Amino acid sequence: MSRKAVKPDPTKGPACFAPPLNEAELAEYKSLAESAEEPVRDAMASLITMVEKFRETPESKLPGVALETPYTQSPFRDGKGNPKAPPQIVPLEDSEVERIWDYVPWGHELNAMGQVFEQIPHESKPELRNAAFHLLWFGRELLLDREPMTNDKI
């Protein structure tokens, strides 16, 4: 049975198009994870390993599917506030899905991590909380077998 209970659905999108994650930020996240307490540390470490594994190969070359909206005018805007085409959902190639399979947590595991990360106080540890949820966001995107829909793609 496929682990991916939910396949990319062109009628829906992520709640949030997260900022891209560059190498410097990933290194910072590693440092934050190492200084965090359990179980946050282990959860972040496994997600960092997942992101690193995913980045070993180029982006998928499969054709994308436009995120569907019921509106005649796209709700998405460019930097000047003008309507722009909805973002594309680009599925991962099968070989990539297989390659990263063992590194992407199951959905229930991601939800458990979310509950752990929710305990990080955003008032006193905003950097750690942001890092944890940024990594979790990547996990949820990869579980859907698609290129992460970061906000530079909208």
Place this chain on the structure above:
Amino acid sequence: MTTKVSTNQRNAMCDAAVDRIDGGTGAGTIAIRTGTEPTNVSDASSGTLLGTLTFSGTAFGAASSGVATAASITSDTDADASGDAGYFRCYQGAAADTAAEWQGKAGESGDSPEMTFDNKSIVAGGTIAISSFTFTVPASA
């Protein structure tokens, strides 16, 4: 016994409900927060505010078959905080507890939410977008 209503009744109830969103000062808003939704819409908001999106000046079109579809919703291009979306509230005008009109669970399909995302994690500084939003009055209750 189940009470059933006509399609005309459903449309009228639906239009009346969604038109209230337009009754505040300025366009209505949708706030997305972490955690479990409060018991009542009149209760104070709980959890962490993740972001706020803005309805169009006329938030919804006329209902059809008991379903009103929201006009384009302006994204929040700079999410306030990071967390998993737990619930949403819709308001007349700005997101103030006294102006809340309705609320519902937010999450992924496995959460059986009223607002479905396929990735419920929100990251501070990201863009929160709602690509489709409807309000439905059922044929029976």
